[in-house]
Amino acid sequence: MEMRIIRAGQLTTVQDLGRCGLRAAGVPLSGAMDPFALRIANALVGNSELAAALEFTLVGPEIEFTAEARVALTGVECDGFAAWKPVVVPAGARVNLSRCVRGCHGYLAIAGGVEVPLVLRSRSTYLRGGFGGWQGRALRDGDVLPIGAAAAIEGTALAGVTGWRIDPRILPAYSAKATVRTLPGAQGEEFGGALFEREFTVAPQSDRMGLRLLGPKLERSNTADLLSMAAAPGTIQVPPDGQPLALMADAQTIGGYPQVAHVISVDLPVLAQLRPGDTVRFAPVTLAEAHRLAQAREHAVAMLREGLAEKLGAHPQP
Structure with missing residues (x-):
């Protein structure tokens, strides 16, 4: 499957969780500005947390899919498109995320992930270095990106996928x-x-x-x-x-x-x-409190993934 970028939006790039373990060699982490939002977007569509998705800033892209796609928007709220829940997009339909009304960095995960080449063990775009992601740059109108094979989801789960969203209590304290x-x-x-x-x-x-x-x-x-x-x-x-x-x-x-x-x-x-x-x-x-908060966050994410396994009828990839 592929997706075609009708309008690229603002600073839309391919991002994953970044290039861990290479800072000693002078390579920045890159990856998602909001890694939590990216992790949840991938979980909502059954992807591995390591899968690549689209990140955009303030103005989202308009995208057309060549086949039915399972997608999730997180990080921001956009007019006309539900956030923090999985959405099924029919083949040939367009997703328009052009007007963000809350938040700064949005994430659109697609079941199967954005299948750009790995560079230094990551698909994330490092704009200053000009590598990773899609040709090392922000997306442009007309770009066509490949999507990987998605994990199978039971049809009955897909039929009711528009009727729920995650509990907002798991979200960070986003605020202006x-x-x-x-x-x-x-x-x-x-x-x-x-x-x-x-x-x-x-x-x-x-x-x-x-x-x-x-x-x-x-x-x-x-x-x-x-x-x-x-x-x-x-x-x-x-x-x-x-x-x-x-x-x-x-x-x-x-x-x-x-x-x-x-x-x-x-x-x-x-x-x-x-x-x-x-x-x-x-x-x-304190450092002890920071550790406690990090452990609580990971516990909440793990519980969410287990809940999604029941909801979607398939275990999201680790």
């Missing part, structure tokens, strides 16, 4: 006025508690590399130069202008700016769904 929890950065003490006392606004210059945050200037007590150190998605750096930069999926692997904090993994999806003009506050947590 978000609170995001953090662990201390290497230079965290040099900024006092300033990060936690202020509200920051997401700047329009934000991208897949990082969110630029605007607010009162953060000032470091120690002005000595720093050696470059490892950086990762979730690291909050403070450039010389004092406006924090929260690194995201395409973040560099090393950097020389002071690190004030690190966003915990369960709150990275909240950060990823902030739009320009949205606001965020930061709150400190």
Whole structure:
């Protein structure tokens, strides 16, 4: 099966969960900005969590399928298309996700996954490097992408697939006025508690590399130069202008700016769904609490996958 891109939308790329284990070689993680949303989208259509899907930003694509397709939209809400549930699309029908009314990064998973070639063990697109995904670039009008073979789903399950959606209590605390929890950065003490006392606004210059945050200037007590150190998605750096930069999926692997904090993994999806003009506050947590929250998230996802196995009449691939 194939899908044809009628209108590409805004920064629509092929993404999976990224290139894990290659940061020491200077290769960024890439992959989904909101990995939780991608995992759930794949689960809803019976895919492996490692399957590739489409990610778009604020404006989604219009797509035509050559055969009947089982799809799921997560991360954002779009006019005229149900989110966080599986949907069956007839052969020749079009899915139009052009107007997103909530959220920033949307994910459209298709049963069978987007079958682009693996590059360094991943199908994700790294735009700055020009590799992975579909020809190393964002999708364009007229592109035709291959879809893999989908796991069989019982016909009775498909017949009732439009009548339910997942419990919203499993979702991260998505909000246009978000609170995001953090662990201390290497230079965290040099900024006092300033990060936690202020509200920051997401700047329009934000991208897949990082969110630029605007607010009162953060000032470091120690002005000595720093050696470059490892950086990762979730690291909050403070450039010389004092406006924090929260690194995201395409973040560099090393950097020389002071690190004030690190966003915990369960709150990275909240950060990823902030739009320009949205606001965020930061709150400190302990490492033990971060571990507890991560374990609770994984337990909830595992329970969802088991529930989907009963609902769809087939076990989603691990």
